[in-house]
Amino acid sequence: MPVIRIAEKPVNVNEEGFMTQYDEWNEEIAKELAAQIEIPLTEEHWKIIKFLREDFKVQGETATSRRVQTVGGVPVKEQFALFPKKPAKKMAYIAGLPKPKGCV
Amino acid sequence: MRRKLVVLGGGTAGTMVVNKLYKKLDKRDWSITVIDRDNKHLYQPGLLLLPFGVYTPEELVKDKDRFFPKGVEYRRTGVDHVDPENNRIFLEDGQVVEYDQLVIATGTTPRPDQTPGMDDPAVWRKSIFDFYTFEGSVALKEALDNFTGGRLVIHISEMPIKCPVAPLEFAFLADAYFTERKMREKVEITYVTPLEGAFTKPVCSRQLSYMLTDRHISLEPDFVIEHIDPESKVMISMDEREIPFDLLVTVPVNMGADFIGRSGLGDDLNYVPVSKETFLSKKYENIFALGDASDIPASKAGSVAHFAVDLFAENFMQHIHGRHMTHNFDGHANCFIESGNGKGLLIDFNYQVEPLSGMFPIPIVGPFPLLKESRLNHMGKLAFRWIYWNLLLKARWIPIPSLMSMKGKRQVEIKKGVEVNASN
Numbered sequence: 001m002p003v004i005r006i007a008e009k010p011v012n013v014n015e016e017g018f019m020t021q022y023d024e025w026n027e028e029i030a031k032e033l034a035a036q037i038e039i040p041l042t043e044e045h046w047k048i049i050k051f052l053r054e055d056f057k058v059q060g061e062t063a064t065s066r067r068v069q070t071v072g073g074v075p076v077k078e079q080f081a082l083f084p085k086k087p088a089k090k091m092a093y094i095a096g097l098p099k100p101k102g103c104v
Numbered sequence: 105m106r107r108k109l110v111v112l113g114g115g116t117a118g119t120m121v122v123n124k125l126y127k128k129l130d131k132r133d134w135s136i137t138v139i140d141r142d143n144k145h146l147y148q149p150g151l152l153l154l155p156f157g158v159y160t161p162e163e164l165v166k167d168k169d170r171f172f173p174k175g176v177e178y179r180r181t182g183v184d185h186v187d188p189e190n191n192r193i194f195l196e197d198g199q200v201v202e203y204d205q206l207v208i209a210t211g212t213t214p215r216p217d218q219t220p221g222m223d224d225p226a227v228w229r230k231s232i233f234d235f236y237t238f239e240g241s242v243a244l245k246e247a248l249d250n251f252t253g254g255r256l257v258i259h260i261s262e263m264p265i266k267c268p269v270a271p272l273e274f275a276f277l278a279d280a281y282f283t284e285r286k287m288r289e290k291v292e293i294t295y296v297t298p299l300e301g302a303f304t305k306p307v308c309s310r311q312l313s314y315m316l317t318d319r320h321i322s323l324e325p326d327f328v329i330e331h332i333d334p335e336s337k338v339m340i341s342m343d344e345r346e347i348p349f350d351l352l353v354t355v356p357v358n359m360g361a362d363f364i365g366r367s368g369l370g371d372d373l374n375y376v377p378v379s380k381e382t383f384l385s386k387k388y389e390n391i392f393a394l395g396d397a398s399d400i401p402a403s404k405a406g407s408v409a410h411f412a413v414d415l416f417a418e419n420f421m422q423h424i425h426g427r428h429m430t431h432n433f434d435g436h437a438n439c440f441i442e443s444g445n446g447k448g449l450l451i452d453f454n455y456q457v458e459p460l461s462g463m464f465p466i467p468i469v470g471p472f473p474l475l476k477e478s479r480l481n482h483m484g485k486l487a488f489r490w491i492y493w494n495l496l497l498k499a500r501w502i503p504i505p506s507l508m509s510m511k512g513k514r515q516v517e518i519k520k521g522v523e524v525n526a527s528n
Contacts, residue, residue: 010245015306061401070372072354076328080343086326098330102299103268104308104451104459
């Protein structure tokens with residue numbers, strides 16, 4: 001898997017650019033990843049990103065949009081407003097977590 | 105006093121559990137009880153093929169209790185709730201059953217009521233159909249036979265769902281079906297998914313994307329449904345995209361059994377949180393969840409349940425003797441995918457390894473080509489019905505290992521360059 005530099009740190013990513021090492025992530029990296037996909041980070045964005053980070057630590061899986069709504073308290077509609085078009089994928093990308101997948 | 109093992113649900117996973125453990129447990133020490141409200145065992149892979157006339161409804165149903173060993177007690181009633189602190193189950197018939205060890209195998213159920221407008225009587229099973237229920241699949245056959253053309257939309261509401269590739273197979277089979285009826289040009293087929301594409305794993309994406317384009321099936325990705333307008337027959341997404349349909353084949357939100365929620369044993373979709381290696385509840389030392397009822401991040405599919413139960417049976421024997429469970433499950437799944445015109449694909453993967461191409465070795469009949477359309481894979485899918493009723497449910501030996509093997513698989517080439525696709 002490739003190693004690239006983000007926010008002046010070497011970071012392991014997969015072939016789609018998603019981070020693969022939970023502990024390599026920090027807020028500076030998140031800002032840079034968000035800028036790459038043109039998401040200006042507000043307090044509302046950070047609330048979701050921090051929820052995803054904490055939840056992954058306990059669950060070992062990236063929270064689904066439903067879980068961000070029921071446990072994280074941000075309705076799915078609002079997730080679409082904050083991370084347009086592809087909220088689940090964009091939230092995971094910025095939070096340095098695996099994207100949602102099907103089986104093929 | 106004999107100790108009591110109680111299994112909730114006598115479907116695919118529950119039946120395999122009782123058959124496996126009946127052979128292993130000493131009858132002087134243990135009794136086994138299965139609780140299930142309904143005595144009809146459905147061959148679920150057949151529900152996908154029934155609408156296309158491959159099977160008749162009668163071919164897909166047998167009595168559940170004929171697959172339970174003679175010494176197993178079967179109670180035909182539903183569960184109101186479980187009191188896990190006191191090891192008791194309150195049944196719908198008012199009786200209370202105690203247990204020493206509990207296995208929850210009550211599966212997952214499509215819930216059209218979870219999406220506003222979906223189960224509206226004006227459209228439900230008139231122009232909107234599910235196929236992962238017996239009634240839905242039978243009704244859909246009639247709807248397909250009577251379809252004279254228009255917009256056929258195949259839709260997934262939300263992950264996780266039972267057998268994640270089934271909707272895609274449905275799209276391929278519909279294309280072949282209408283081609284054979286010489287009316288394909290009158291049918292516009294659209295595949296709608298909440299995921300970023302029909303294929304989300306790199307090797308499948310690269311090797312199988314042609315399957316949609318070649319068949320002229322259009323794709324609407326990242327579509328998270330908000331509601332359906334039954335009058336105008338339009339699906340509306342969270343970001344206000346609209347998809348009109350004449351015939352909607354949907355996979356509704358899937359949820360675990362309601363009693364799991366009532367008992368405080370479930371997550372937000374009523375799936376039981378368990379260790380993904382051992383299926384032991386994260387909260388209770390004497391509760392396991394097998395098959396679709398658990399929250400493990402594997403496909404909700406019969407093959408996963410089968411491999412899982414094999415390892416679970418070994419673990420269970422260690423667990424009741426106070427030993428550490430050593431047979432860790434790797435998330436192995438092995439599925440035939442129908443692609444239409446008498447062909448199919450085979451995928452074999454686990455928690456860590458995505459579906460790869462290559463050849464899959466099966467003694468005597470194999471090898472089967474992986475991730476590639478072939479007649480042999482279609483024959484495999486058809487032969488599986490016999491294997492299911494005669495070998496799999498009765499926990500007889502099947503020549504596929506429980507843990508995934510890399511034998512025959514082509515290793516992925518890792519690309520050097522990095523693509524950032526999140527904004528695409």
